[in-house]
Amino acid sequence: xxxxxxxxxxxxxxxxxxxxxxxxxxxxxxxxxxxxxxxxxxxxxxxxxxxxxxxxxxxxxxxxxxxxxxxxxxxxxxxxxxxxxxxxxxxxxxxxxxxxxxxxxxxxxxxxxxxxxxxxxxxxxxxxxxxxxxxxxxxxxxxxxxxxxxxxxxxxxxxxxxxxxxxxxxxxxxxxxxxxxxxxxxxxxxxxxxxxxxxxxxxxxxxxxxxxxxxxxxxxxxxxxxxxxxxxxxxxxxxxxxxxxxxxxxxxxxxxxxxxxxxxxxxxxxxxxxxxxxxxxxxxxxxxxxxxxxxxxxxxxxxxxxxxxxxxxxxxxxxxxxxxxxxxxxxxxxxxxxxxxxxxxxxxxxxxxxxxxxxxxxxxxxxxxxxxxxxxxxx
Amino acid sequence: xxxxxxxxxxxxxxxxxxxxxxxxxxxxxxxxxxxxxxxxxxxxxxxxxxxxxxxxxxxxxxxxxxxxxxxxxxxxxxxxxxxxxxxxxxxxxxxxxxxxxxxxxxxxxxxxxxxxxxxxxxxxxxxxxxxxxxxxxxxxxxxxxxxxxxxxxxxxx
Numbered sequence: 245x246x247x248x249x250x251x252x253x254x255x256x257x258x259x260x261x262x263x264x265x266x267x268x269x270x271x272x273x274x275x276x277x278x279x280x281x282x283x284x285x286x287x288x289x290x291x292x293x294x295x296x297x298x299x300x301x302x303x304x305x306x307x308x309x310x311x312x313x314x315x316x317x318x319x320x321x322x323x324x325x326x327x328x329x330x331x332x333x334x335x336x337x338x339x340x341x342x343x344x345x346x347x348x349x350x351x352x353x354x355x356x357x358x359x360x361x362x363x364x365x366x367x368x369x370x371x372x373x374x375x376x377x378x379x380x381x382x383x384x385x386x387x388x389x390x391x392x393x394x395x396x397x398x399x400x401x402x403x404x405x406x407x408x409x410x411x412x413x414x415x416x417x418x419x420x421x422x423x424x425x426x427x428x429x430x431x432x433x434x435x436x437x438x439x440x441x442x443x444x445x446x447x448x449x450x451x452x453x454x455x456x457x458x459x460x461x462x463x464x465x466x467x468x469x470x471x472x473x474x475x476x477x478x479x480x481x482x483x484x485x486x487x488x489x490x491x492x493x494x495x496x497x498x499x500x501x502x503x504x505x506x507x508x509x510x511x512x513x514x515x516x517x518x519x520x521x522x523x524x525x526x527x528x529x530x531x532x533x534x535x536x537x538x539x540x541x542x543x544x545x546x547x548x549x550x551x552x553x554x555x556x557x558x559x560x561x562x563x564x565x566x567x568x569x570x571x572x573x574x575x576x577x578x579x580x581x582x583x584x585x586x587x588x589x590x591x592x593x594x595x596x597x598x599x600x601x602x603x604x605x606x607x608x609x610x611x612x613x614x615x616x617x618x619x620x621x622x623x
Numbered sequence: 624x625x626x627x628x629x630x631x632x633x634x635x636x637x638x639x640x641x642x643x644x645x646x647x648x649x650x651x652x653x654x655x656x657x658x659x660x661x662x663x664x665x666x667x668x669x670x671x672x673x674x675x676x677x678x679x680x681x682x683x684x685x686x687x688x689x690x691x692x693x694x695x696x697x698x699x700x701x702x703x704x705x706x707x708x709x710x711x712x713x714x715x716x717x718x719x720x721x722x723x724x725x726x727x728x729x730x731x732x733x734x735x736x737x738x739x740x741x742x743x744x745x746x747x748x749x750x751x752x753x754x755x756x757x758x759x760x761x762x763x764x765x766x767x768x769x770x771x772x773x774x775x776x777x778x779x780x
Contacts, residue, residue, distance in 0.1 A: 316710040319741040383655060390666055404682035404755070410741050418746065419682065446654045451644035 253295035254285055262287050269607070271300050277374065277611065278618025280592070289603045294596045302622040309582040314340055314549045315413070317582060321569075322408035324586065325620035327370055330363040330399065331562040333412040338493060338558035339569040340414035343551035349541045352416050353495045358429065358532045359402065359411070360560075361525040365436070366395040367563030368518045368525075371615045375515060376447055378612040379456055384447055391439055394432050398425070416543020430533055433526055440522065448519065457511035461598040461610035464509060471594035474587050475565025476517045477614060481509035487561035501528050514613040521563075550577050564588055564615060584623060588616040679757040684740045687714075687733050687773065688756040695775045698752040701728040708747035713738040728774060735761070736769040 251266065269282040279300035285293040305324065309317045314336075321332040334356055341347065348356075369388040376384020396406040402421050403411040411417050447453055463473070468481040478485055486503040488496040504520035506513035551573040559568040565587025574580040591614045599607050628636075658664050670677075679685065689697045701718035712734075719729030745753055753773075763769065 312710060313708075315708070315743055315746075319710055319739070319743060322741075393666070400683065401680045402682070404680070404684040404742060405740070408739070408741070410743075418742070442654050442657070446651045449647045450651050451640065451647045454647075 250285075251283065251295075253283065254293050256285075256293050258292070260287070264292065267604075269604070271297075277616055280616075280618050280621070282595075282607070284604070284607075286604075291599050291602055291604065291607060294599050294607070296592050296595060298592075298622055300622065301619055303619075305623045306581070306583060309579055311578070313577045314551070314579065317579065318413070319408070319410045321584075322410055323619060324584065324623055325562065325564060325567070325588070325617045326407050327367040327617055328363050328562040328564060328567075329407055330403070330409045330411060331360050331560060332567060333409060334360055334494075335558055335560045335562070335567045335569045337412040337414050338560065339556045339571045340549060340551065342556040342558060343554060343571060343573050344414050344545070344549070345552075346415045346545050348416055348544050350495075351420075351537045351540045351542045352544075354532050354536050355417060355421055355542065356412065356494050357496065357499070358529060358536075359399070359409075361528050361532075362395050362398060362429070364525050364563040365522050366392045366399075367615075368522050369395075371518055371612075372443060372447070374615070375609075375612045376453075378608050379453060381447070381450075381452075387439075387443065387446065391436060394435070398428050398432065401425070401428070413543070414549055415545030420542040426533055426536055429529060433529055433533070436526060440519075440526075444519065448516070453515075454512060456606075456609055457515060457613070459508075460511045460602060460606050461613065462508060462510045463594060463598050467594060467597050468509065471597070472590040473565070473594055474590070475561065475563070476514055476521060477565065477591055477594075479503065480506045480513040480517045482507050487559055487566055491559065493558070493560055499528050499531050511609050511613040518615075548577060551575070551579075559585070562587060564617065564620070565591070586620045586623065588614075588618075589621045592616055592621060679759055681757075683757050683759070684742045684755040685758045686735060686740075686756055686761055687738065687744065688754055689731065689773045689775075690752055690754050691775065697728070697774055698750045699728045699731060699774065700750060700752075701726055702749070704747045704749060705744035705753060708743045710741065710743065711737050711739060714744055731773040733771050733773050734769065735771060736766065 265286055267284045267286055269284055271279040271281040281297040281300065283295045283297060284291050303323075305320055309320065312320065318333055318336050321336045322329040324332055369392040371388075373385040373388025373392075376382075376388070399409060400406045402425060403409040403418070411419075463477065463481050465481050465483060468478050468483060473481070474485070482505060484503055484505050487493070488501075489503055501524045504517050504524060506517050551571070553573055553575045556571045556573065557568060559566055561567075566585065567587060568585035570583040570585070571579055572581040595610065595614065598610050602610070668677075689699065691697050699716075701716050703716050703718075706714045706716050715732040715734070716728065717730045717732065718726050721727045740755065742755055745755055
C-alpha cells in the first residue's frame with residue numbers, strides 16, 4: 245500500500261514494501277491507566293510510530309481556577325494527580341505562601357514532609373502493583389495495594405479523606421495531626437520494612453520481569469532532558485536531579501537522603517529507581533519520626549487567604565516528578581490565572597521515542613513504567 | 624543498546640538462565656506460599672458482616688450535617704459563608720425574617736448529588752454550625768432524596 249498521506253501526527257517517511265496498518269490503543273484500554281488514546285502505526289507487530297491523543301477527560305481546571313478562590317483551587321488540585329494529591333496540595337500552598345509572604349512553624353514542616361513522603365510511598369506502591377499487573381502478575385496488584393491501604397488509613401485519620409485530601413493551607417494545614425499519628429507511622433514503617441523484602445523477592449529478581457523490561461523502552465539522557473522529563477523517569481536515564489536536593493523546599497535540606505539514579509534508562513531501571521525511592525522515603529520518615537517536635541504551633545496564619553498582586557511560582561518533587569504551580573495573582577482572594585506544570589505530560593510526549601521498534605506488549609511495559617496519571621495530563 | 628557477544632558466551636548465559644530463571648520463579652512462589660500458610664497476614668475485611676464494628680475516623684468527611692442540641696436547635700445565622708466557600712454550589716442558604724424583623728435561617732438546602740465532600744464549608748463556618756458526619760453508606764435508589772433540607776427548625780433569632 246503506498247501511503248500518499250499519513251493521518252495527522254505521523255511524521256516518519258519510509259521506503260518499504262511491507263504493508264503498514266494503524267491501530268488504536270485506548271481510550272478504554274486498561275494498560276493506558278485512564279482515558280488516553282494511542283494511535284499506533286504498525287509494521288507487522290513492530291511499532292513504527294506512535295501518536296498520543298489527549299483530552300478525553302479535560303476539565304479545564306486552569307480556566308475554572310480563574311473563577312475560584314485560592315482555597316477552592318487547593319481542593320481542585322486533589323483532582324489532578326489523584327495518587328499524589330497531598331503533594332499537589334503542598335505545591336499550591338507553597339506558591340500561595342510566597343504571595344502572602346509567610347512561612348510555617350517547624351512542627352508544620354515536619355507534618356508536611358511526613359505526609360508527602362507517605363504519599364510518595366503510596367504512589368510508588370500503585371506503580372509496583374500496576375507494573376506487575378500489566379505484565380500479567382495480578383498478585384502484585386493486590387500486594388502493592390495492601391500496604392497502600394495502610395497509608396491511606398493514616399491519611400484518612402489525619403486529613404479526613406483517603407485520596408482527595410485537601411489538607412495543606414497557606415500558613416499551615418486544616419488540622420493538627422492526631423496524637424497517635426507518630427506511633428502509627430512508626431508501626432507502618434516496621435511493617436513496610438518487612439514487606440519490601442517480599443516485594444523485591446517477588447518481582448525484582450523474577451526472570452519474566454527481567455526479560456520483559458531490561459533493554460526495553462530506552463530513553464537516552466539527551467532525550468530525557470529535551471522532552472522535559474522529571475522524577476524517576478529522568479533519574480533512571482542517569483541524571484541526578486531531584487527538586488528536594490537541587491532546589492530544596494520545606495525542611496528537605498536538613499534531612500539526610502540519597503537520590504537514586506540508574507544508567508541505562510530502560511524499563512527495569514525505572515522500576516529499580518522507584519523501589520529505591522521507597523527505601524529513601526522510609527529513611528526520611530524514620531528521621532522525621534525521631535525529630536518530630538512534640539509541641540509547638542502547627543500553623544502561622546489562619547484566615548483569610550489574600551495575596552498581593554504579582555506572580556509566584558513554586559516547584560516540588562511529587563512521586564511522578566516536578567510539579568510546578570504558577571500563580572498570577574490579582575489583589576484579593578481570587579487568582580487572575582493559575583498554571584500547573586505537571587510531570588506526566590512530558591513523559592507521554594517522550595513515549596514515541598521509547599516505543600519505536602518495539603512491539604505492542606513492550607508498549608504496555610513502557611506505559612506502566614512511565615506511571616502516568618491521565619487526569620493530570622488532561623487537567 | 625544490543626551488546627555484541629560470541630556464540631559461546633550466549634550459550635553459557637542461556638544455560639545459566641535455565642537454572643536461575645526457574646529459581647527466581649520459585650522465590651516468588653514462596654512469597655505466595657507464605658501467605659497461604661499464614662492466614663493472619665491476610666488483611667481482607669469481611670465488609671457487610673463487620674458493619675457493627677466498622678467505624679470511620681472522627682475527621683472522616685461524609686455527608687454534611689447540622690450540629691444540633693437536644694432540642695433540635697442549630698447555631699446557623701444564615702450568613703452564607705458556607706455557600707460562598709462551596710466550589711460547586713451544593714449549598715443554598717435561604718434566610719427568612721423572624722417576628723422581630725431579624726434575619727434568621729429559613730431553609731438550609733443541601734444538594735448531596737453535586738457535593739464533593741471537600742469540607743470547605745465546615746472550614747468557612749464561623750459558628751461551628753455544620754459538620755461532616757461519619758456515615759459512608761450513602762447510596763440511594765431515589766435521586767430526589769439527594770436534595771435535603773438540613774435544619775429541622777427554622778432559625779432561632
